[in-house]
Amino acid sequence: MSEATSPKRSPLRHPPLRYAGQSLDEEIALQRQKALTYIMVAAVCAAVVLAEWLVVIFKSPTKPWIPTVLTVLVIGYAAVQMSRIRRRMQRLELGRDGERIVAEELDSLKKEGASVLHDIVGEGFNLDHVVCCPQGVFLIETKTRSAPTDRKPIVVHDGSRVLMNGIEADRNVIQQATALAGWLEKTLLGSTGRRFAVRPVVVFPGWYVEPGPMGAAVWVLNPKALPAFILHEPVSIDTNDVHLITFHLSRYIRAHY
Numbered sequence: 001m002s003e004a005t006s007p008k009r010s011p012l013r014h015p016p017l018r019y020a021g022q023s024l025d026e027e028i029a030l031q032r033q034k035a036l037t038y039i040m041v042a043a044v045c046a047a048v049v050l051a052e053w054l055v056v057i058f059k060s061p062t063k064p065w066i067p068t069v070l071t072v073l074v075i076g077y078a079a080v081q082m083s084r085i086r087r088r089m090q091r092l093e094l095g096r097d098g099e100r101i102v103a104e105e106l107d108s109l110k111k112e113g114a115s116v117l118h119d120i121v122g123e124g125f126n127l128d129h130v131v132c133c134p135q136g137v138f139l140i141e142t143k144t145r146s147a148p149t150d151r152k153p154i155v156v157h158d159g160s161r162v163l164m165n166g167i168e169a170d171r172n173v174i175q176q177a178t179a180l181a182g183w184l185e186k187t188l189l190g191s192t193g194r195r196f197a198v199r200p201v202v203v204f205p206g207w208y209v210e211p212g213p214m215g216a217a218v219w220v221l222n223p224k225a226l227p228a229f230i231l232h233e234p235v236s237i238d239t240n241d242v243h244l245i246t247f248h249l250s251r252y253i254r255a256h257y
Helices: 022-057 065-112 173-192 223-231 239-255
Strands: 115-121 126-133 136-142 154-157 162-164 198-203 219-221
Touching: 022 065, 022 115, 065 115, 065 126, 065 136, 065 223, 115 239, 126 173, 126 239, 136 173, 136 223, 173 198, 173 239, 198 223, 219 223
Parallel strands: 136 198, 198 219
Antiparallel strands: 115 126, 126 136, 154 162
16 A cells, blocks of 8 residues: 555644633634524525515516515524624633633743643533642632723622622622632542642732732632732642643543543
């Protein structure tokens, strides 16, 4: 068998690890595909109506009113759906950009011996970022929200609730981050056979975050402060454990790509 006709395979042993915001990129692509579908349906209907009116203009005995009414309804429906898709894409793009900004801040930890993994997908959820370093394992949940134009965007954490300019966040972000950290602890236990504590963290890109209560189980921070907070923690795991955790999480990511 010649080289040209011999079976081929990829030379890559494993798929690449996921990048920050990849789940949101995938959702954005899905929304774009939906938008294209509505555009195509509206265009086809418009073409049908145009054909009917051309027949009328040239004195053919046809009645274009029925396809006209149907097309108006279809185009109206498509316009409503396109508006919804546009708003959803704006939210997704904002969230994606926020995750990438957080990833840029976390990159500075790599020279301190940390490994940083992004977009670890679970069943119906994902972990935005995980940092593993001698100071421990950190689960970082990114919350990127539009900021008001008439006042400074301020986040306040009282230990149980998070208020954004006095309004409670749309979901209980403390409970969410705690649950995600618990899932990661169980996953690492099942994979490595050892229990590693995971610190849940919630970050708000672009918002000023007031200092939270001392000893809070969940950190609530601006992402710029996160590297310093992590590096000021006492060393709790050795380098071999950092490599062990990174290896098992990388294997999980590739298995669930």
